Amino acid sequence: MIELIGIVLVVQGIGGFINRVGESKSYSWFVQLHVLPPSFHIAASIVMAVAGVALVLTDMARKRKNKA
Numbered sequence: 741m742i743e744l745i746g747i748v749l750v751v752q753g754i755g756g757f758i759n760r761v762g763e764s765k766s767y768s769w770f771v772q773l774h775v776l777p778p779s780f781h782i783a784a785s786i787v788m789a790v791a792g793v794a795l796v797l798t799d800m801a802r803k804r805k806n807k808a
Contacts, residue, residue, distance in 0.1 A: 746795030753789025757782060 756770035760781045767773035772784040 743796055743799040746792045746799065749788045749792025753785045753792055757785035760785065
């Protein structure tokens, strides 16, 4: 479940970042673009992507450790 949350955060973060950098007028389905003020969009997208990668890598390491 943690890995799934991580993947969703990565998709939301990278997608939201691309949306803002590409100067799209639509917020599409990216949560941070709907919830936060525009001045926080890029920073929130980066934080979400990094947190997602951290969750995925941590979960993968935990699973690998449990196998050994």
